[in-house]
Amino acid sequence: xxxxxxxxxxxLFICILIFPCAYNAHSEDIVKSELIKKYSPSxxxxxxxxxxxGFKIEHLFSxxxxxxxxxxxxxxxxxxxxxxxQKGGALTVKxxxxxxxxxxxxxxxxxxxxxxxxxxxxxxxxxxxxxEEKYGIPKEIITSVIGIESNFGTITGRHNPFxxxxxxxxxxxRRKFAVSQLEELLKFTAKNNQDVFELSSSYAxxxxxxxxxxxxxxxxxxxxxxxxxxxxxxxxxxxxxYHKKRRGTLEKAIYKYNPNKYYVKAVVDLASYAN
Numbered sequence: 001x002x003x004x005x006x007x008x009x010x011x012l013f014i015c016i017l018i019f020p021c022a023y024n025a026h027s028e029d030i031v032k033s034e035l036i037k038k039y040s041p042s043x044x045x046x047x048x049x050x051x052x053x054g055f056k057i058e059h060l061f062s063x064x065x066x067x068x069x070x071x072x073x074x075x076x077x078x079x080x081x082x083x084x085x086q087k088g089g090a091l092t093v094k095x096x097x098x099x100x101x102x103x104x105x106x107x108x109x110x111x112x113x114x115x116x117x118x119x120x121x122x123x124x125x126x127x128x129x130x131x132e133e134k135y136g137i138p139k140e141i142i143t144s145v146i147g148i149e150s151n152f153g154t155i156t157g158r159h160n161p162f163x164x165x166x167x168x169x170x171x172x173x174r175r176k177f178a179v180s181q182l183e184e185l186l187k188f189t190a191k192n193n194q195d196v197f198e199l200s201s202s203y204a205x206x207x208x209x210x211x212x213x214x215x216x217x218x219x220x221x222x223x224x225x226x227x228x229x230x231x232x233x234x235x236x237x238x239x240x241x242y243h244k245k246r247r248g249t250l251e252k253a254i255y256k257y258n259p260n261k262y263y264v265k266a267v268v269d270l271a272s273y274a275n
Contacts, residue, residue: 184214
């Protein structure tokens with residue numbers, strides 16, 4: 001019996017070595033199931049809350065792509081904006097705005113974006129010019145925003161927006177924000193007859209090349225495909241035009257896109273490399 005158990009143990013060990021991907025996938029599935037089970041009371045509560053508002057989402061929780069991001073709160077805490085603001089607040093006396101800006105730029109890969117901006121302007125010259133004329137926003141700024149948000153469309157996030165907002169809710173992290181954006185997300189996918197699990201997003205649930213939150217999608221998105229670059233260019237221009245008219249300056253409109261002084265300066269600086 002002892003020999004048989006040793007043989008089985010050795011066999012399992014060899015299988016893990018030969019098929020590590022399958023073993024890891026199985027382990028991840030177990031963790032995924034345990035997390036969903038752990039937070040099932042909160043999920044049920046949210047489901048009832050949304051059902052009262054006319055949203056039927058029960059079927060989404062049994063979707064194979066549904067999962068809980070257990071570290072969702074730490075992703076927010078460790079973001080480039082958070083770190084820049086923390087350093088800017090704690091070390092104001094010791095470090096200047098320029099110093100902190102450089103830290104922020106390094107965090108977002110600013111140098112890499114400089115290399116890609118002129119090529120993007122050339123590739124989408126027609127749409128950029130049309131949107132510049134229609135919305136009154138410089139094409140360089142439109143390009144810069146897309147460059148910083150998604151590295152000119154090459155990065156759209158490794159998360160799913162539905163999973164993001166459910167995770168925030170069950171982890172009790174910015175619950176009010178999570179519920180409001182989740183409702184907007186469900187409105188958007190219903191309006192566009194879209195499978196919510198086909199969308200990718202940032203850890204904050206921002207979607208598309210322009211990285212709009214669901215509320216912004218419903219209010220300023222132009223087009224019918226969030227992964228169409230021409231739609232993204234028009235949407236960024238539309239957003240900035242709307243807020244520029246109401247706030248008075250382009251810089252204030254950019255700040256509305258992302259309320260961070262380092263972000264605003266990075267957008268303006270990157271735009272200067274567009275020509």
